[in-house]
Amino acid sequence: MNARVGSLATALSRRFAFPSGERGQQLLPQARLGGPMPWVIAIMIMLTTVAAAGGLALSNVAGAARGAVSGAVTVQIVNASIPARNRQAEAALSVLRDMPQVASAQRVPDKELEELLKPWMGDVATGDSASDPIAIPALIDVTLRGAASDKALPAIQNRLVTVAPSALVDAQSRWLQPVFAAIRSLQWLSLALIALLALAGLAAVWLAARSALGSNRETIEIIHHLGGTDAQIAGIFQRSVTLDAAIGAVVGVVLGLATVLILGQQFAELGSGMVSQGSLGWLDWLAIALVPVFGIVLAGMTARFTVMVALRRML
Amino acid sequence: MRIARRDERPKRPDAIKPGAVLAHVGGCLPIMNRSQNAIVQFDNVGLRYGTGKEVLGDLSFTLYPGSFYFLTGASGAGKTSLLRLLYLAQRPSRGMIRMFGTDVITLPRARLPSFRRRLGVVFQDFRLVGHLSAFDNVALPLRVAGVADEDLQKPVSEMLDWVGLTDRADARPATLSGGEQQRVAIARAVIGRPDMLIADEPTGNVDPEMAVKLLRLFEALNRLGTTVVVATHDLHLLKKVPESLIMRLDKGRLTDPTGALRYPPRRDVGAV
Numbered sequence: 096m097n098a099r100v101g102s103l104a105t106a107l108s109r110r111f112a113f114p115s116g117e118r119g120q121q122l123l124p125q126a127r128l129g130g131p132m133p134w135v136i137a138i139m140i141m142l143t144t145v146a147a148a149g150g151l152a153l154s155n156v157a158g159a160a161r162g163a164v165s166g167a168v169t170v171q172i173v174n175a176s177i178p179a180r181n182r183q184a185e186a187a188l189s190v191l192r193d194m195p196q197v198a199s200a201q202r203v204p205d206k207e208l209e210e211l212l213k214p215w216m217g218d219v220a221t222g223d224s225a226s227d228p229i230a231i232p233a234l235i236d237v238t239l240r241g242a243a244s245d246k247a248l249p250a251i252q253n254r255l256v257t258v259a260p261s262a263l264v265d266a267q268s269r270w271l272q273p274v275f276a277a278i279r280s281l282q283w284l285s286l287a288l289i290a291l292l293a294l295a296g297l298a299a300v301w302l303a304a305r306s307a308l309g310s311n312r313e314t315i316e317i318i319h320h321l322g323g324t325d326a327q328i329a330g331i332f333q334r335s336v337t338l339d340a341a342i343g344a345v346v347g348v349v350l351g352l353a354t355v356l357i358l359g360q361q362f363a364e365l366g367s368g369m370v371s372q373g374s375l376g377w378l379d380w381l382a383i384a385l386v387p388v389f390g391i392v393l394a395g396m397t398a399r400f401t402v403m404v405a406l407r408r409m410l
Numbered sequence: 411m412r413i414a415r416r417d418e419r420p421k422r423p424d425a426i427k428p429g430a431v432l433a434h435v436g437g438c439l440p441i442m443n444r445s446q447n448a449i450v451q452f453d454n455v456g457l458r459y460g461t462g463k464e465v466l467g468d469l470s471f472t473l474y475p476g477s478f479y480f481l482t483g484a485s486g487a488g489k490t491s492l493l494r495l496l497y498l499a500q501r502p503s504r505g506m507i508r509m510f511g512t513d514v515i516t517l518p519r520a521r522l523p524s525f526r527r528r529l530g531v532v533f534q535d536f537r538l539v540g541h542l543s544a545f546d547n548v549a550l551p552l553r554v555a556g557v558a559d560e561d562l563q564k565p566v567s568e569m570l571d572w573v574g575l576t577d578r579a580d581a582r583p584a585t586l587s588g589g590e591q592q593r594v595a596i597a598r599a600v601i602g603r604p605d606m607l608i609a610d611e612p613t614g615n616v617d618p619e620m621a622v623k624l625l626r627l628f629e630a631l632n633r634l635g636t637t638v639v640v641a642t643h644d645l646h647l648l649k650k651v652p653e654s655l656i657m658r659l660d661k662g663r664l665t666d667p668t669g670a671l672r673y674p675p676r677r678d679v680g681a682v
Binding site for chain 2: 313314316317318319320321322323324325327407410
């Protein structure tokens with residue numbers, strides 16, 4: 096017994112520092128991939144990645160389209176008489192090119208117009224072989240130095256009215272308004288999806304933390320009795336959930352990126368000009384790469400907050 | 411750091427003299443004198459759970475550093491409730507508790523951990539962490555205190571050696587016998603060198619031989635200066651620690667105003 100007392104004295108005589116460092120992640124049994132948490136986070140991150148990529152692609156489409164047509168104006172010379180139409184078109188073109196706010200103005204060749212209409216009307220209606228050709232308006236494609244605002248269009252119309260009374264001036268962006276509105280709706284939808292997924296993720300982490308608190312209540316009480324602080328206990332949960340979230344986030348972002356790449360390839364094969372403008376730039380990829388990072392941080396902070404609030408009810 | 415032996419430590423004013431229990435239980439010493447030397451001081455403490463009747467009432471006593479106390483009483487007398495107050499798992503419904511010179515009733519919750527680290531607790535049901543090995547259970551107070559892993563090995567191994575469980579260091583609690591679990595719990599309670607060790611029925615689940623061994627471990631710790639409070643309803647244990655002081659609970663009240671239950675009993679007022 097004396098020897099034991101001696102060894103106890105030795106053991107106790109060591110001066111233990113009490114730094115504020117937090118340890119003991121192994122205090123909680125870790126299910127890791129055997130538990131639901133990483134998989135829930137993986138699904139959330141995957142869906143968020145796809146939604147974010149979709150939203151960013153739509154934003155790029157809208158931005159590119161808006162930039163391309165913001166200063167674009169179409170002048171139509173609508174006159175049944177071909178000579179009069181051509182005369183007015185030439186006069187209008189000359190006036191437009193003299194206007195300071197016009198960056199460029201060029202007539203769309205009749206051949207090009209006929210090609211555009213051919214799928215719907217055929218050669219009979221517009222071609223040289225047509226016996227009674229349809230009067231197609233002469234089109235002048237104008238690019239303004241600024242945006243085609245509500246003030247700019249009447250000014251152009253007023254200048255043209257004397258030399259080309261049949262001229263109609265239209266901003267191209269007006270035709271695309273319904274498309275822009277649809278894209279805007281889809282962008283809001285993707286934002287809402289991201290917000291909902293984040294909320295669902297928070298709820299899942301909250302439930303998981305509460306459940307872990309319940310199932311580890313005895314361990315927590317023991318740690319409390321041993322002098323563990325709320326911050327230490329919350330830190331243990333936070334690290335555990337953060338690690339689960341990190342595993343889930345890696346799985347989720349890999350699946351999400353694979354989905355985005357496959358979808359991107361399929362859209363690229365459509366060959367549509369508008370869709371091709373929706374490709375993601377490096378800033379977009381950076382934003383997508385931040386999705387799992389935010390997911391992990393959000394999960395960890397939620398776990399910490401949940402546990403801290405629950406621990407406050409204990410002595 | 412050298413541990414001062416008990417005989418080198420400053421004596422409390424009325425240390426271990428016949429009738430000393432009278433001075434502790436019942437609040438006979440002046441407040442200033444008591445609070446200067448006390449490790450724990452209860453004044454008119456009462457405890458009730460919810461709206462039920464008081465399970466503890468009018469408790470006034472003082473515990474001094476380096477002493478060995480037995481808390482006795484029948485089952486349901488309130489021993490565990492009193493211990494819960496002592497190891498700060500419960501706040502009383504009324505009264506005042508000072509611990510290490512500080513009023514712990516009004517102490518902010520955030521400051522309680524620093525007080526709990528000065529206590530070692532051996533629970534009646536051991537309360538070992540089931541998925542941790544004996545080594546990790548014993549290391550727990552040090553990990554909570556932030557001791558680095560590389561600094562844990564030696565003290566924990568020495569502590570396991572002290573309780574005779576070196577060869578069971580990697581065993582999980584479920585594979586340990588009751589006595590072994592009890593010794594792990596004791597090792598865990600004392601590894602942080604507590605100022606006060608509180609043990610709830612520590613011999614309740616072990617055979618008489620092991621009970622004596624455990625008591626010797628408590629005595630050894632007490633000789634190193636730790637105040638020991640052992641709750642037990644086994645009166646035979648009291649004879650094993652001649653220098654111990656006895657607090658007896660009966661229906662939530664401290665009894666023994668005559669000091670008769672102190673060992674050896676005072677002949678003029680009767681035996682236990």
